Amino acid sequence: MTSLPRPTAxxxxxxxxxxxxxxxxxxxxxxxxxxxxxxxRHLGAVQLDTISVLxxxxxxxxxxxxxxxxxxxxxxAYWTPAPVGTTxxxxxxxxxWSHAACILPVEEWPHFAFRRRxxxxxxxxxxxxxxxxxxQVIKQLKAxxxxxxxxxxxxxxxxEWWDWSGTKVAVERALMxxxxxxxxxxxxxxxxxxxxxxxxxxxxxxxLDDKECLRRLVRLAGRSLGVGTLADIADYHRLKREQVDAVxxxxxxxxxxxxxxxxxxWADPAALETTPRGRHRTTLLSPFDSLVWDRARxxxxxxxxxxxxxxxxxxxxxxxxxxxxxxAGGRLVGRVDPAREGAxxxxxxxxxxxxxxxxxxxxxxxxxxxWVDCTNVRVERANTPALREAxxxxxxxxx
Numbered sequence: 227m228t229s230l231p232r233p234t235a236x237x238x239x240x241x242x243x244x245x246x247x248x249x250x251x252x253x254x255x256x257x258x259x260x261x262x263x264x265x266x267r268h269l270g271a272v273q274l275d276t277i278s279v280l281x282x283x284x285x286x287x288x289x290x291x292x293x294x295x296x297x298x299x300x301x302x303a304y305w306t307p308a309p310v311g312t313t314x315x316x317x318x319x320x321x322x323w324s325h326a327a328c329i330l331p332v333e334e335w336p337h338f339a340f341r342r343r344x345x346x347x348x349x350x351x352x353x354x355x356x357x358x359x360x361x362q363v364i365k366q367l368k369a370x371x372x373x374x375x376x377x378x379x380x381x382x383x384x385x386e387w388w389d390w391s392g393t394k395v396a397v398e399r400a401l402m403x404x405x406x407x408x409x410x411x412x413x414x415x416x417x418x419x420x421x422x423x424x425x426x427x428x429x430x431x432x433x434l435d436d437k438e439c440l441r442r443l444v445r446l447a448g449r450s451l452g453v454g455t456l457a458d459i460a461d462y463h464r465l466k467r468e469q470v471d472a473v474x475x476x477x478x479x480x481x482x483x484x485x486x487x488x489x490x491x492w493a494d495p496a497a498l499e500t501t502p503r504g505r506h507r508t509t510l511l512s513p514f515d516s517l518v519w520d521r522a523r524x525x526x527x528x529x530x531x532x533x534x535x536x537x538x539x540x541x542x543x544x545x546x547x548x549x550x551x552x553x554a555g556g557r558l559v560g561r562v563d564p565a566r567e568g569a570x571x572x573x574x575x576x577x578x579x580x581x582x583x584x585x586x587x588x589x590x591x592x593x594x595x596x597w598v599d600c601t602n603v604r605v606e607r608a609n610t611p612a613l614r615e616a617x618x619x620x621x622x623x624x625x
Contacts, residue, residue, distance in 0.1 A: 231475070231481050232481070233481045233482050233483040233490075234480045234481060234482060234498075235480070235482045235483070235493070235498055236482065236483045236484075236485070237453065237482055237483065237484045237485070237491075237493075238484075238485050239484060239485050239486045239487070239527075241484075241502075242452075242453050242484045242487070242491070242527065243527050243528070243556065244502040244556060245452040245453050245493070245497050245498075245502055246451060246452045246453060246454075246517075246527055247452075247502065247506070247517075247556055248452060248497070248502040248504075249449065249450060249451055249452030249453075249494065249497055250269070250291075250450070250451075250452070250516060250517045251265060251268055251269070251291040251507075252290075252291065252506065252507045252509075252517065252553060252556075253502050253503075253504055253505075253506055253507070253556065254502065254503065254504030254505065255504060255505065256291050256292050256293075256507075258292060261288075261292070261295070261299075261303060262288040262292070262295060262299065262300050262303035262304065263303050263304075263318055263319075265287065265288045265291055265292065266288075266303075266304070266318075266319060266329060266330075266331055267331050267333075268450070269287070269450050269516055270330070270331065270334065270446045270447070270449075270450045270462075270463075271324045271325055271328040271329070271330055271450075271462070271463065271516065272284050272287050272288075272304075272328060272329040272330075272516075273287075273325055273326050273327070273328050273514040273515075273516070273519065274321070274326070274327045274328060274329060275326075275327075275514050276414070277536055277548060279547075279548045279564055279565060279566070280510070280550075280564050280566070280571075280594055280597075280598055281297055281597075281598065283512040283513075283514040283515070284300070284304070284329055285297050285300045285301070286510075286511070286512035286515070287512060287514075287515055287516070288300055288303075289509075289597060290507065290509045290510070290511055290512070290515060290553075291507065291509075293593070293597075294593065294596055294597040297597075297598075301411075303318070304318065304319050304329055305317075305318075305319070305409065305410040305411060306318070307409070316332070316426050317332050317409040317410075317424060317425070317426075318331070318332055319331060319332055319409065320332055320335060320407050320408060320409045320424075320425070321407075321408040321409070321411075321416065322338055322341075322401075322407075322408075323341065323402070323464075324338075324463045324464065325461070325462060325463060325464055325516070325519060326464075326514075332409075332425065332426070332429065333429065334446075335425055335429045335430070336429055336431060336432070336433065336434050336439075337434065337439050337442045337443050337446075338404075338439065339404075339431075339432035339433070339434050339436075339439055340434075340435075340436040340439035340440060341439075342402070342403060342404035342432065343432065343436070345399075345402040345403055346403050346404075353390055353395040354392070354395070355392060355395050355396055355399065356392040359392040359393060359395070359396040360396040360399065360400065362393075362396075363378060363393060363396040363397050363400060363406075364400065364405065364406075364420070366378060367406065367418060367419060367420050368420060371419065371423075372410065372417045372418065372419040372424075373417070373418055373419075374412065374415040374416065374417055374418070375391075375393060375394045375397060375415070375416070375418070376415065378393045378394075378397060378418070379391065379393040380393060380394070381393075381394045382394065397418050400418075401416075401418065404421055404432070405420070405421060406418050406419065406420060406421060407419060407420075407421040407424050407425055409424050409425075437472065437473060440465065440469050440470070440472065440473045441473040441476055441477050443462075443463050443465065444459055444465070444470055444473050444474060444477040444479070445477045445478050445479065447459045447462035447463055448477065448478075448479040448492055448493070448494050449494045449496070449497075450462065450516065451494075452493065452494055452497045453482060453484065453491055453492070453493040453494070453497065454491060454492065454493075454523065455487065455489040455490065455491050455492075455523075456470050456471065456474065456489070456490070456492070457489065457522070457523075458520060458523045459474075459479075459492065461520045461523070462516070462520075474492060477492075478495070479492040479493060479494060479495070480492065480493055480495050480498070481493075482498070487526065506553075506554070506555050506556045507553060508552075508553065508554045508555075508586050508589050508590055508593075509552075509553050509590055509593070509594075510550040510551075510552060510553075510562060510564070510590050510591075510594050511550055511551045511552070511553055511558075512550065513532065513534045513548070513549070513550065513551070517553075518532060518551055518558075521533065524558070528557065528558045530551065530558040532549075532551055532558075532561070533545075534548075534549075535547060535548075535549060536548055545561045545563060545575060545577055546561070546563025546574055546575040547563060547574075548563060548564065549561040549562065549563045549575070549577070550562050550563070550564060552583070552586065552587050552590050553590075554583060554586030554587070554589075554590070555586065559578065559579055559580070559583035559586060559587070560576065560577050560578035560579055560583055560587060561575075561576070561577045562575075562576050562587065562590070562591065563575040563576075564594070566598065566600065569599070569600050569601045569602060570600055570601075570602040570603070570604050571591065571594060571595040571598065571600040571602070571603045571604070572603075572604050572606060573591060573603065573604070573605045573606060573617075574606050574607065575606065575607045575608070576605060576607065576608040576609070576613065576614070576617060577608070577609045578608065578609065578613055578617075581612070581613060581616060584613065584616045584617050584620050585620055587617060588617060588620040588621050588624070591603050591621065592621065592624055592625070602625060603621050603625065605617050605618050605621070
């Protein structure tokens with residue numbers, strides 16, 4: 227364990243919350259000039275997930291910060307390379323294992339050398355790899371250019387999701403090793419290419435040793451969080467606690483004390499230079515948004531317990547299949563489990579902490595409806611009949 231230096235600042239819980247909101251892009255005017263790519267660079271990681279209710283999570287994350295940016299615009303921002311007069315064009319992003327499967331700024335490619343090395347040192351997976359398949363995949367990509375797993379010969383042997391073909395096992399292994407990279411998705415399919423062809427030459431290296439990779443990722447995580455415990459910082463890119471301990475003192479983050487937090491905290495020094503002020507964003511949040519993806523941190527900062535129930539048996543769900551936290555006034559004020567039926571956005575279940583939140587929830591629902599081209603909002607259930615009636619009345623004022 228690292229011996230902790232004396233804290234450089236003392237923060238109230240409210241100050242820490244506001245610092246975290248600003249760091250995540252929810253307090254103050256959003257940087258619209260940077261657009262979706264600016265959001266990605268600012269957060270450092272945007273989590274991907276297969277669930278699509280309003281939209282997929284990687285679309286919901288810039289929407290939550292920027293407002294109703296077009297969904298096609300979001301995908302193009304991630305995957306369309308910069309029009310640089312080079313061959314190949316410079317990508318803005320690549321996909322790799324960070325907090326989970328994430329879209330990452332291409333500039334972070336060197337920082338994950340430590341993880342690529344670790345994967346190469348652990349070559350045996352549960353999935354069998356037929357002899358020669360790995361070499362054949364690399365040869366085919368070299369000859370034919372970017373390909374999906376289907377293009378390469380098929381992703382699955384059967385319809386079962388876990389039953390990968392040898393080709394799929396090989397190309398995913400090459401992805402983890404860093405010989406292959408994903409810098410685009412077509413629909414929901416990864417498009418694989420040789421890293422030596424897709425990643426800019428200035429970034430295509432594993433020159434950074436493990437300690438330097440970790441130091442940089444800890445620094446970036448601290449910047450994206452604003453303030454956090456060592457566990458918060460480790461969770462951002464799913465580092466081990468001992469890895470963070472080994473580099474935290476050299477990361478550029480500074481130790482702080484936060485009232486009410488039982489663990490020591492570290493902050494981005496730039497986040498401490500000015501008091502967070504400005505307009506609060508009112509929005510629905512993806513459960514995979516980096517503001518709330520760490521459940522322990524969310525409970526500590528917002529006094530809000532949240533659990534994704536998509537994989538919970540339906541009779542045991544409390545808040546709904548894809549209950550989305552509602553952010554308003556810098557607080558998490560409730561949850562909405564949404565669905566779509568034609569041009570109607572359905573709030574299947576709304577759970578609010580207080581009737582005072584009704585106008586904010588109505589605002590969030592109306593903006594979300596507009597974003598996904600719905601012209602009507604219907605509330606099916608709320609945690610009390612009175613709240614459902616109040617929310618329906620509030621929505622009727624605008625619809």
